Structure formats: C-alpha cells, structure tokens
Amino acid sequence: MAERVSNKSLITWFLQRISGLFLGFFLITHLNVHHLFHDISSHGIIDFESVHANLSSSAWWKVYYFLFVPLIVFHGLNGLWQIIADLRLSPGAATIIKILLWLLGIILVVTATLTLNNLF
Amino acid sequence: MSNGDKFKNIISDIGRNKNVGNFSFWAHRITGIGLSIYLLMHFYVLSSAISGAESFTARMNTVQNPFFAVLEILLIAGVLFHMLNGLRITLADFFGWSRSHKLMFTVAVILFVILMIIVIIMQLPKFLPENYGGGGQ
Numbered sequence: 001m002a003e004r005v006s007n008k009s010l011i012t013w014f015l016q017r018i019s020g021l022f023l024g025f026f027l028i029t030h031l032n033v034h035h036l037f038h039d040i041s042s043h044g045i046i047d048f049e050s051v052h053a054n055l056s057s058s059a060w061w062k063v064y065y066f067l068f069v070p071l072i073v074f075h076g077l078n079g080l081w082q083i084i085a086d087l088r089l090s091p092g093a094a095t096i097i098k099i100l101l102w103l104l105g106i107i108l109v110v111t112a113t114l115t116l117n118n119l120f
Numbered sequence: 121m122s123n124g125d126k127f128k129n130i131i132s133d134i135g136r137n138k139n140v141g142n143f144s145f146w147a148h149r150i151t152g153i154g155l156s157i158y159l160l161m162h163f164y165v166l167s168s169a170i171s172g173a174e175s176f177t178a179r180m181n182t183v184q185n186p187f188f189a190v191l192e193i194l195l196i197a198g199v200l201f202h203m204l205n206g207l208r209i210t211l212a213d214f215f216g217w218s219r220s221h222k223l224m225f226t227v228a229v230i231l232f233v234i235l236m237i238i239v240i241i242m243q244l245p246k247f248l249p250e251n252y253g254g255g256g257q
Contacts, residue, residue, distance in 0.1 A: 048173035
C-alpha cells in the first residue's frame with residue numbers, strides 16, 4: 001500500500017530549512033547587538049533609553065524586526081508541530097493542537113508588534 | 121495504542137541507538153523546545169514596553185544579574201548548537217551530503233566550542249557588580 005506524501009508537509013519541511021538559514025543571519029546580529037555587545041558601559045544596565053537609542057539608530061531595524069519576528073515564530077512553532085506530528089496523535093488531538101499553535105503564533109506576533117512599536 | 125503509550129515508546133527508544141545522528145537528532149529537538157520556551161519568556165519580558173518606559177526598565181532590572189547572565193550563556197549555547205546542527209541538516213538535505221554528516225557534526229562541535237569560549241569571555245563584564253541590578257546608575 002503506497003502512502004501518499006502530502007505536498008503540505010513537503011512545503012513546511014522546505015520552509016523550516018529556508019527560515020532556519022535566514023534566522024542564522026538574524027540571530028547572529030540580534031544576539032551581538034542586544035545580548036553581547038549592548039552598551040552597558042554608559043547606562044550601567046540595559047534600560048528603555050538604551051534599547052530605544054539602539055533601535056532608533058537606523059530605520060533598517062524596523063525592516064529587520066518586521067522580518068525577524070514572523071520568521072522566528074514560524075520556525076519555533078513549526079518545529080514544535082513537527083515534534084508533535086511524530087507522536088502520531090489521533091486526528092482530533094492533532095487538529096486541536098494545530099489550532100492552539102496557530103493562535104499562539106498570532107498572539108506572539110501581535111505582542112511583538114505592539115512591543116516594538118513602543119520601543120522604536 | 122493510546123497517546124500516552126506512544127510517548128513512552130519514543131522515550132524508551134532514545135537510548136537504543138548510540139550513533140552520532142541519533143544524539144544530534146534529540147539534541148536538536150531538546151534545544152528547539154528550550155528555545156521556543158525562551159522565545160515565549162523573552163516576548164513576555166519585553167512586552168512590558170507596552171505599558172511604558174518605566175515598566176520596561178523595571179522589568180529589565182529583574183533579569184539583569186549574575187543568575188540571568190549564566191542563563192544567557194546557556195541560551196546562546198542552545199542557539200549556537202541548534203544553528204550549527206541545523207546548518208548541517210540543511211547542507212545534508214539540499215546538497216546530498218548525508219554521507220558526510222558525521223564529519224560535518226565534528227566540524228559543528230569544534231566551531232561550537234570555539235564560539236562558546238568567545239561568548240563566555242564576552243559575557244564576563246555582566247558579572248561585575250557595577251553592571252547589574254541598577255548598580256551602575
């Protein structure tokens with residue numbers, strides 16, 4: 001009995017790798033700017049002023065986070081879904097989890113957008 | 121088989137395959153789950169900016185001390201492992217380099233160790249008293 005390979009899972013397999021490659025670039029820059037090299041010397045600590053100064057230093061940071069946030073949310077939740085899919089849950093349970101992951105993804109992107117709006 | 125039994129079977133199968141590929145498969149999944157949980161917490165901490173500059177600064181103060189600096193090193197270790205191993209998986213998948221996956225894993229581990237030494241050195245200033253808990257203000 002031949003099993004049909006769904007095109008949808010092939011697309012998510014491909015998107016997981018492509019988003020991963022882009023996230024390599026985004027995470028190296030983000031971790032360097034905000035986690036490792038963040039200018040703690042002039043402010044003592046990371047606070048609103050230092051983050052605001054950093055993010056408003058270039059309009060490109062808006063483009064950067066506009067791409068970064070949806071990519072990392074997709075990659076994380078799609079990765080979790082791949083792990084859950086391997087459990088071969090009943091179709092009902094799988095559907096409920098899919099809906100919950102989609103809701104979580106929307107909540108995360110909206111939260112991040114509101115957050116960044118206040119930080120720029 | 122119930123969902124619970126399926127889960128138990130997966131856990132009991134983990135230790136049976138001693139190959140590098142099995143280790144990296146599970147390490148990739150465990151770091152992936154950890155990073156997803158971190159992402160959730162990261163968005164939660166930063167979302168205090170929605171309530172204004174003061175609440176953002178107040179919440180950022182609670183996560184800037186030596187304890188969180190250690191957690192941050194673990195975070196970056198998770199990111200670097202997941203990144204290097206993910207690159208190895210992508211190269212094997214896209215370029216058909218699956219026969220070299222063990223060599224690529226060795227290269228990834230060497231790069232991981234070198235980068236982690238650099239990261240730990242870069243994190244050291246965060247352990248100075250003047251750089252946490254508002255001590256520098």
